[in-house]
Structure formats: C-alpha cells, structure tokens
Amino acid sequence: MSDGRVEMTPALAAYLDALAAPSPLVRRVTGENRGDPGAVMMTHPELGRLLAVLVTASGGRRVLEIGTYLGISATWMAEALRDGGRLDTLEADPHRATRAERWFAAAGLADRVHVMRGPAGATLPGLPDGAYDLCYIDADKPAYPAYLEHAVRLVRAGGFIVADNVLYDGEVVAERPGEHAEALRAFTRAAIDHPRLSTAVLAVGDGVTVSVVRG
Template sequence: MIVDEKIEAYSAAHSSPLPPLLDALAERTRAETTAPQMMVGRLEGNVLRMLVSLTGAKRVVEIGTFTGYSALCMANALPADGELVTCEIEEKHASIARDFFDKSPDGSKIRLRMGPAIETLRGLPEQAFDLVFIDADKEAYPAYYEESMRILRHGGLIVADNVLWSGRVLAPGDASSRAIVAFNERVRTDDRVEQVLLTVRDGMMLARKK
C-alpha cells in the first residue's frame, strides 16, 4: 500500500459496510497466513463490489483467490443467477476460502478452480465474461491479460491489482517490478481498450474492452 494508512482508514470508514463475515475472514487470514497483506481489504473490496454492480456483471473471473475476500466482495454484488470463477494454486489458501464460501449466502455463486490459472483461463469460452480481476503472480500478468481479453465480452472490464507495486514501478529493480511496468505499458498502448490507473491501495488498473 502506498497511500498513508490514516487516509486509507478514513476512506474505508466513509465507505459502505461489507458483510460482517468478511471481518472474520480477515482475522483468520492474518492469523493463519504468512502474507496477509495479499488480501485486498475493506476499501479495495468495496471498489470491486461497486465495479461489479456498476457494470451489471453476471459472470466474473478472478485470477488469484488467496483466502477469498475479494471473491466474496464481488459475489455480493452479483445477481442470484450470477457466477464467479476464481483460480487458486495454493491448497492452504483455498481451504480457508472454501470455509468462508460455505458460510456465506453468496458462496453458491462462486466456483473455485484449483491449478495454474493460465490453464483454467484457456479452458474458458471466448467473450463469455463481463469482468476479470487479476491479482496473482506478477510476472504472469501479460499472459493473464491476453487470456482475459479473449474471454471478456466487448464492453467488459479488466481490473488488475498491485500495478504501482509499492512505488517500485518508478525504479524497477527486480523481475516482478519489471513485469508490472511491462504490463502497465502493454495496457497503455493497447488500442483494444480504454484504461485508467487508480492510486487506490497499491494501484488498480481498469481497462475496458472496446
């Protein structure tokens, strides 16, 4: 996160409340995982929920489930017959996610797919989804982006997380930083989309497929 923590907290406090179950999920994530900062948190979760609602999305793909916080935020905004396909490779994370999907009234909308996300994406039909959220291994972002463009309908939205990478995009000195810089440049120069890079949390890229 590159925004001041007090500003982040103020923004979250002035945003709509999320389902109370997510507080319990956040607490368990902090207690049982080694990198709880991978969880999107209340403010970004609210942004994702709002984007699903505003776009009228019925079918969503998430690349990188972690413990399920973002999936539950987005599923909360889906209609009763909506579907969210979420991709995860770590069983420990998926186990926590499943527990909370089972406890949530929105969990029935979620389909958890285990295994490499790129393989799951390649098995999905073309132009069948309304929104894709990318939040997984940074060096694979370019590949995830191209598959997302394939499965996304025209007018659909790609949302990519961590695109400011704690500010390291200004001086990329490692493979992940360079991958994020390359991804951001790829989106910027792609005439198939219109895009905006937001300074929410660690940076969110919104790219709308024309």
C-alpha cells in the same frame, strides 16, 4: 496538495478506510485470517469496494478472478453479483483453495462462487471467449502480461479488466526494479496501449488498473 493530487496523511487514510465500510462477511473473512502468513496479500478495502461497484456496473452475471487466496476479494465481488450470478476464482495452491471453499460454504456463498484449482495458465485457455463481465487479476506478477491477453479474450465488449498491485509499493519507479515490478510496468504499458482497451491507472491501495473492453 501539490499539482492537484492530495497527500495521503494517516487521518485521510483512516477516513477513506471508514468509508470503504466492508460488509459483515468481508469483515469476518478478513478478521479470521488476519494472522495468516499471507495476510498482506488481502485486497485493500478501498479496492474491494471499487470491485463491488464495478461488478454492479458490469451487470454482475459472470465474474472471473485470478488469485483467490482465502477469498477476501471474492467475498466483496460475490456479494455484488446479481441474483443467479457466478464468480469463478482461480487458485494454484491446493491448501488455500480448500480453505477458500470452506469459507464460501460457511458464508453461504457456495452457490455463486466456484473455485477452479490449478495454475491459471493451465485453466484460462479452456474458458470460453467473451463469457465474463469482469476479470480481476491478482496472482503471480510475472504472468500479468499473459493474463491480460487471456482477459481481453474472456471479457465481453463493455466489460472490465481490473488488476491489483500495479504500483508494487512504489518499486515500479525504482532505479533497478525487480522482476515483479518490471512485469507490472510491462503489464500497465500493455493495458494502456492495447487497441481493444481503454485503461486508467489509479493510486488505490497498491495501485490498480481499470480497463474497459472495446467492441
């Protein structure tokens, strides 16, 4: 330990992974897609559990996700919804959207998960103000700052905005960060400074911001 922050050893990481304890459905969707070329994009189990906790804390009536992929984080969140709750999840890639829809049907989640196809930048302006308890941002990194502004409008006061990959494998502190890392730095700064948000940055998975929307 130095300056109060624990060093992440392999043993400690394994301990945390065991405590994340994904549900049987999350284990199934993760296992079935482990060989997919995009599998590295799957939300880390530590963050999946945090999302489930926050969906529960938010009341879990209506949740928005930007970036479905094959439905791993959506499964974590859908299982945490209250009875009658709904998750809207946005996916630009039609092939991934179809695979995710097939998974939600096979998993018995189709009644509570709605895949919204097309680029999020085209879908988000049509969604109603304050309709969501929580928005999870996990899509194209250059658009994160724009997604933050949409999320502030779409999430009710007291609800949560969560964003993945804000440490971008450490590249956010590189001497010459690339376009994605620059966008993530700008996003994180904006989330910290936003007058309507109270934001914490956590070293969970690849780094996550958790913001509460103020009234």
